[in-house]
Amino acid sequence: MGFRNKCPPKSCDTFVALPPATIDNLIIFGKNSDRPSDEVQEVIFFSAATYQPGDKVECTYLTIDQAEKTHAVVLSRPSWLWGAEMGSNEHGVCIGNEAVWGKEEQDTKEALLGMDLVRLGLERSETAEKAVDVLTNLLEKYGQGGNCMEDKVTFTYYNSFLIADRKEAWILETVGKYWAAEKVAEGVRNISNQLSITTKINKEHPDLRSYAKERGWWDGKTEFNFTAAYSYQDPSNELDSRYCTGLQLLNKHKGNIRIETMMEILRDKESGINMEGGFTTTGSMASILPMDTSLHCIHFLTATPYPERSVFKPFIFVQNMRQFLQTSSPSFGPDDPVKKTPRFQSKPDRRHVLYKKHEVAADYMGSKRTKGSKMLQGIKELEKKQLEIAEDVLQNGIPDTTKVVHIFPDCVAEEIAIYGV
Numbered sequence: 001m002g003f004r005n006k007c008p009p010k011s012c013d014t015f016v017a018l019p020p021a022t023i024d025n026l027i028i029f030g031k032n033s034d035r036p037s038d039e040v041q042e043v044i045f046f047s048a049a050t051y052q053p054g055d056k057v058e059c060t061y062l063t064i065d066q067a068e069k070t071h072a073v074v075l076s077r078p079s080w081l082w083g084a085e086m087g088s089n090e091h092g093v094c095i096g097n098e099a100v101w102g103k104e105e106q107d108t109k110e111a112l113l114g115m116d117l118v119r120l121g122l123e124r125s126e127t128a129e130k131a132v133d134v135l136t137n138l139l140e141k142y143g144q145g146g147n148c149m150e151d152k153v154t155f156t157y158y159n160s161f162l163i164a165d166r167k168e169a170w171i172l173e174t175v176g177k178y179w180a181a182e183k184v185a186e187g188v189r190n191i192s193n194q195l196s197i198t199t200k201i202n203k204e205h206p207d208l209r210s211y212a213k214e215r216g217w218w219d220g221k222t223e224f225n226f227t228a229a230y231s232y233q234d235p236s237n238e239l240d241s242r243y244c245t246g247l248q249l250l251n252k253h254k255g256n257i258r259i260e261t262m263m264e265i266l267r268d269k270e271s272g273i274n275m276e277g278g279f280t281t282t283g284s285m286a287s288i289l290p291m292d293t294s295l296h297c298i299h300f301l302t303a304t305p306y307p308e309r310s311v312f313k314p315f316i317f318v319q320n321m322r323q324f325l326q327t328s329s330p331s332f333g334p335d336d337p338v339k340k341t342p343r344f345q346s347k348p349d350r351r352h353v354l355y356k357k358h359e360v361a362a363d364y365m366g367s368k369r370t371k372g373s374k375m376l377q378g379i380k381e382l383e384k385k386q387l388e389i390a391e392d393v394l395q396n397g398i399p400d401t402t403k404v405v406h407i408f409p410d411c412v413a414e415e416i417a418i419y420g421v
Helices: 114-124 129-144 206-214 228-230 242-253 259-266 353-365 371-397 408-417
Strands: 013-018 028-034 043-044 056-058 063-065 073-078 086-089 094-100 158-164 169-175 178-184 187-191 278-292 298-302 314-315
Touching: 013 094, 013 158, 013 228, 013 242, 013 259, 028 094, 028 158, 028 259, 028 298, 043 408, 056 094, 056 114, 073 114, 073 187, 073 298, 086 278, 086 353, 094 114, 094 169, 094 278, 114 129, 114 158, 129 158, 129 169, 158 187, 169 187, 178 206, 178 278, 228 242, 242 259, 259 278, 259 298, 259 353, 278 371, 298 371, 314 371, 314 408, 353 371
Parallel strands: none
Antiparallel strands: 013 028, 013 187, 028 278, 043 073, 056 063, 073 086, 086 094, 094 158, 158 169, 169 178, 278 298, 298 314
C-alpha cells in the first residue's frame, strides 16, 4: 500500500490561462513541483530523434517500445528518475502532473510513473489532444505504479495531468487504469492533489461508467460525475484547499493574466502554492504559448527550489541547442542505487552546479543580511532583463536565432555570478 493514509496529499499545483483571461492572445501555463525537500530537480534538454522498429526505451522502472520519432523536449525533473515533473516540446505542448488518490487502491507494482508519462507525452505528441491519446494508450498498455520517491519508504499515487498547447488545454485525471478528460477552450483552469473533473467529460475510458456502477460508486441513473464517483474526498469539504485558492488567484487576475502573473502565483506562500517544509517547491516552470503560430513559445524554468528566491530563466526551441551542463545532475549509470535491486539503499549526491550555488545563496537571501539582500536584488534585476528579452521576441520575432540559442545556460551563468557576490 502507498503512503496515502499516513500523509495527506499536499504537493504540486498546475495552472493554465487562455484568452479572454489573458492578454495579447497568449496561453499561459505554469507549475510548481512540490517534492521532498532534499530532492534535486534538474533542467535538461533532449534533441528530436528517430528510431528503428523494435527499439526500446528504458523508463524509470519499465523498458517499453520506443516511438518511431521523438520530439525535442525541455524537462524539469527529479534527478533520480527518467521522466519529468513538467516540461515542453518543440511544438509548444506543455504538460504538468499532480499526485491524486481515489477509491481504487494504489498498486505498488512497478509500472510507468506519472512522471514517465509526462516525458513520453511530450516526446510523442504534436498537440495537447494527441498527448491525451498517447498517455491513455500507454496507461492501458503498461499501467501506472511504483515508488514515486527516492526512498525505502513506498510513496505511490495516481496522476492527473494538465496539458496545454497553442490552441487549447486538456485535463486528464486517472484512477488506476480508468480516466476522464476535459477540454478547456477558454478562461482559466488548474489542478492540484484532488480529482476535479465532474460532469463535463470530453473523453473517457470505455469502461469508466460501467466500472463505477459495478463498484456501487454510481447508481447509473443520476448524471455521471467523475469526481463524485471515483474520489474518496468529499469536494464540499475542500473549499479551503490549494485547488480552490489557486483558482481564486487565477480568477483575481482574469482578463489581464500575463507571464508575470503566473510567476507571482507560483511564488505565493500564503496560499501554500509556494511550499516549504518536508515537501518543498523544488522547481517551477511558466510558459508563454502564443496562439499565433508564427511566434515562438517561451518557457521559463528555475532548476532550483524556493521560487521567491530563484530566477525564472527563459528557454526557446531553436536549432543547434546544447545540453545544459550547469543544471544537469551527475549520472551514475548502472551503479545508480535506483537501478539496483533492492532499490534506494543509498542516496548519491545528485546536486548540479547551479543547485550547489543556489543552496548557499538561498540561505543568505532568506535572511535580512546585507549580502542576501544584494543577491536578491541581483536576481530580480536578472529576471526582469529576461522578461524584457521575451517581450522583444514576442513583438519582433527572432531574426537571428544565434542570439537566443544559449539564452538559458547564459542566464544560468549570470545567476551563478550573482551568487558569487
